[in-house]
Amino acid sequence: MSHRLPSGGRLIDRATTLGFTFNGRRLKGYGGDTLASALLGNDRMLVGRSFKYHRPRGIVASGPEEPNALVGLGQGARFEPNQRATTTDLFADLVAQSQNHWPSLDFDIGALNGLMSRFLSAGFYYKTFIHPRAFWKHLFEPTIRHSAGLGRPTSEPDADRYEHLYAFADVLVIGGGIAGLQAARTAAESGARVMIWEQSAHWGGRAPVDDPDVEGMPPDDWISATLHWLRAQPNVTLRSRTMGAGVYDHGYALGYERVTDHLPGLDAPRHRLWRVRAGRIITATGAIERPLSFAGNDVPGVMLAGAVRDYVVNFGVAPGRRTVIVTNNDDAYRTAITLHSAGLEVAAVIDARARATGDLPQRARSLGIRVMTGRAIARVRGGGRVTGVDICQHTGTGAAGALIACDAVAMSGGWSPVVHLWSHCGGKLIWDAGAALFRPDPARAPTGADGAAFVAAAGAANGVMRGAALLADARAAAAGGDAPAPEPEAITPVWIMPAAAGPGLRAKMWLDFQNDVKVSDVQQAAREGYVSVEHAKRYTTLGMATDQGKLGNINGLAVLSDAQGAPIPDVGTTTFRPPYTPISMGAIAGEARGDVFQPLRRTPMHDWHAAHGADWEPAGQWRRPYCYLRPGEARNDAVAREILAVRGGVGLIDASTLGKIIVKGPDAGRFLDMLYTNMMSNLAPGKCRYGLMCSENGFLIDDGVVARIDEDTWLCHTTTGGADRIHAHMEDWLQCEWFDWRVYTANVTEQFAQIAVAGPKARDLLQALGGLDVSSGALPFMSWAGGRLAGIPLRAYRISFSGELSYELATPAGHGLALWRALVDAGQDLGVIAYGTEAMHVMRAEKGFIMIGDETDGTVIPQDLGLGWAISRKKADYIGKRAQERAHMTDPDRWKLVGLQTLDGSVLPEGAYAVTDARNANGQVVTEGRVTSTCHSPTFDRGIAMGLVRHGPDRMGEVLRFNRVDGTTVEARIVDPCLYDPKGGRQDV
């Protein structure tokens, strides 16, 4: 059983006892514990269940590579699933629960999946998706849904806050082990601005556990001295609890700092995302130990050898009382020596190699530890916990020999450099067959803007595992130059154990503990033709999910390479993608949530609307009143009231969000003739004209009224959402195509408040304000004039989007609210009301006016919309003209705009298709049109709609059938799109 040792533990403070809760049970740990060490100290080895078979899972590792000990942490709005117990610092009253089990961790019904393992082998998702279909829907899917998933997120809003920090560094060192510290020191000595990140709370990495000394000093002393020096340097920034999450183009890096995870309640951001631009990046990210693949290597109590000695040395916790060590290398003997020194029993070291003659094996033997070479573990005994191992010859098929009783197994398959960050931005790897590891290839490093390498790997991350060679490698990474070649590690690759194991054993050798992928699954994938390692990953789920193969990838691809008879480097690795380990969504969002997710744009009259019942709708970053609700009024009723008030009297709408772009200069007219489909150069000063803008593809992208201000100045109105886009469109053509034309543009959207005054009494209202002559003689339809009303400076445009007599009044933004108030006050006797966007939409639909984004969707040309009248035939060219001559654009079968009226007066569904009785070659219903906008018209008291219909304008009066969501259809007659005042007499009075 795992237990706390009576003494020892360099990271814990036995004077500080911390109470915490795991699965509802109160337990105790010490200050400095991780949740994993505290659980082991309480003999809680079983911490979860595997993803697919729900097999019992124990703690395997001591760091971020841990695949099993994922827990739900916290409660309520602070609950977070999938937190690694091995990287969670213990704090008082921590609450954690295990995952992926039902009804309890100790008794889990999903473990029955293990009995179904024959059906859940490689590719089971794909196979069960396919056939038999009914099985998927009624059997597999409900079962899998119930048992799938590692943890569930809370549905409450995150109670914590997060922030982004931006920084620059000449040299960014990722990893604070002795290699990283040395690299930072060397870089800082050169005068460079240095930043160094360490993912854990502790500097120095593995050296205090693994190395007897560093440069002749006890490792902890060397680390303290180096940290002391670094902290004293003004050009060095050190951040612990900060993981290098990703390395990106041109020296960009993301760091993930866990600020308050271990200090709950502190008034500080929980996580911080560092966004750093670095001149050079040194990855000193260490190495991760590989498991060995033997039958039953997933039984709780089987752990990585390095992790076993970490728990003993760092936390004074022993995973077992009697441990068997199994290895293919010398390093694992460190664990044997550590356990022996702590007074724990080492039952045997099982070494797959024929001979083990290095210093470490000899030291182990001299301590009296039994070393068995040429041997392997045939199988692990025990279900929920290791009870023993059967020993066999490694070269054989697994015929069991001696049984060794034990309650823990420490395994080591060798160490793999952490090459993730090196690889994120294109760094390539080489396979070092002697050391049995992939290491960064310095000849193919990630390159920056100058074409030179900007990432260098140092220390264990570079395959240089320890000692003077490691420090020399770190200095070389920081200062440039070559490091002396390190001593080769004493290792013989072992990819399955025993070497000639048959199918029965291979089906119990786990490669990926989290996703339940076994040696037999990868071999099956190879047999089924999965040649690419990327395909094999998806097919078997090896290295998927939160784990991303930190433990299992190299073993998995070695098995794949063996099955294919191809060398390991030819099979290659899967792609390493950021982040290195999962980071919180909160850290990614940073401050951008809630009210500050996006800037909110307010018109000068925004607060007035809010005070008068505005029911807001978003329009880009603006908020516009959809309608103004009176007490007790429903939205539909408000919209109907507003429309009838405008049609019968006068109403105001805040049109300030309309885009307003000034185009000015001697060549402005010529430019606008290219930009709009119709002529703008011949528009007289003082006049207005409706215009259409197309992309070079010919598709309609925006519309609006253009007013000519003076000889060389035009004011272009765009749609509310279009101002920035259309301004950018203008600048693109001006800067890149017609850069010799003398034209200047300015987006003045926010400089003006704009109010549309619409309705038969609009003129009466303006005359009540007094000032500018707004009579039809002085200011006819489609003209404009400048002046003052009620003393407020403005321009009045005689344009209409409602079909009524209408003026749009534009005044400098600072006068907007005053003008609005003056209109409201003066209009009391006339019954003036404020109306919202929905009333505007319905009134324009009654008039048959198109709306960008409703009638257009990026595939519609003006000719489809009956807007040929707004396309100049005289002009030699305009943007989109050539495209509109293409065969498909002139096809008479294109769907064209019509009005639609249901026979029963109902409102057609949004986006409904006109269906026919015909079917196409695929058996699909042939359609002949679709609804583009639809609403209830209070004016006509019925549903009205517009749509695009094949040969539509030639089919007036025909009845079409439109589908509805419930599967039925509704009949609608093709009519003219303009229902209201077709002759236009009301707007031109």
Next chain:
Amino acid sequence: MLILTCPCCGIKADETELAPGGEAHIKRHGPGSSDAEFEAYLFTRANPRGVHFERWRHAYGCGKWFLAARATDTLEVFGTYPATSTAVPDAILSRIRARRPDWIKPDRIKPA
């Protein structure tokens, strides 16, 4: 996250300040052009693994469009130059040739 130096204002601009505009040095074909010419203008784009010429706009800076020569595989930047350039500056072509001796200049790329 690329860095490109805006040739108009001289700022080393982070990619978040920039808006991409696709391939550079494409000649506009308008009315009167053949279907083949128009298709090439509107739709045909190079997608090289290696040297590429692109349009970028310093959208959240000075607002100016500019052109960039860079390698799509290694992210090396050979230079940026004004959007009004109909030819690639000699210094940039020399740098490309020095770094990529095997590079074959596409016909549409004109030397200055």
